[in-house]
Amino acid sequence: MPTAAVADLKDGDFLLDVREDDEWGAGHAEGALHIPLSDFVARYGELTEAAPQDGRVHVICRSGGRSAQVTMYLVQQGIDAVNVDGGMQVWQAAGRPVVTEDGKPGFVL
Template sequence: MHFAQLPTVDAAAVPSDGYLLDVREPDEWAAGHAEEAVHIPMGEVVARIAEVPAGRTVHVVCRVGGRSAQVAQYLIAQGVDAVNVDGGMLAWEAAGRPLVSEHGGPAGVV
C-alpha cells in the first residue's frame, strides 16, 4: 500500500517533546517503546480517537511503518495533524533513540 500524500518524518527527527502515538500490539509495546510514547493499538484507534490531541502534530509509529501509515491516513482524514514515523520503531532503535520496556529487562523492538 502506498500513500502518495502521506507526510513522513525520520525517526531521528521526531522532537523529544513531540506527541508519539505507538499503534503496535501490547506484546510489542511491552518489549520496548519510547518512554514518552502513548500506546493505542491500531485496532483501538477508532474507538479511542478522543484520546488523540487535536491541537498538535501526532507522530504515529509501529514496527516498520505499515500499520502507522494506515493510522496516520485515518487521523488525517479526521482532521488530525498526523505524520508517519518512517521505518517505525526499528528505525527509532537504529537511530539510537531511547527505549524502555514494561518488564524491567533490556528493551528492544520485536
C-alpha cells in the same frame, strides 16, 4: 502520505504507538501514547484527549505499515499527523531509547 524521519523528531514531540500489546510490552519510546491498531477506532477518544490541540501527532509502529493506515485516517479527520518513516526498527537502530513499562531497557519485537 505525510512522513517524518526519526532523526527529525525532538524530545517532547507527541508520539502515538499503534503496535500491539506484546510489541509495546517488549519496548517502546518513553512517553508515547499506546493505542493498538486493533483497538484504535474504539479508543480514538483517548487520542483526542491526549494529543496537543495545535501540535502534530507522530504515528509509529514496527516498520511503518500500520502507522501509515492510522496516519491516513487521522489526516482525513483533520488532524496534523505524520507517519514515522521506518517505525520502531529505525528508532532503535538510530540509538533512540527503547524502554519497558517499568523503565528498563527494552527492545523492538
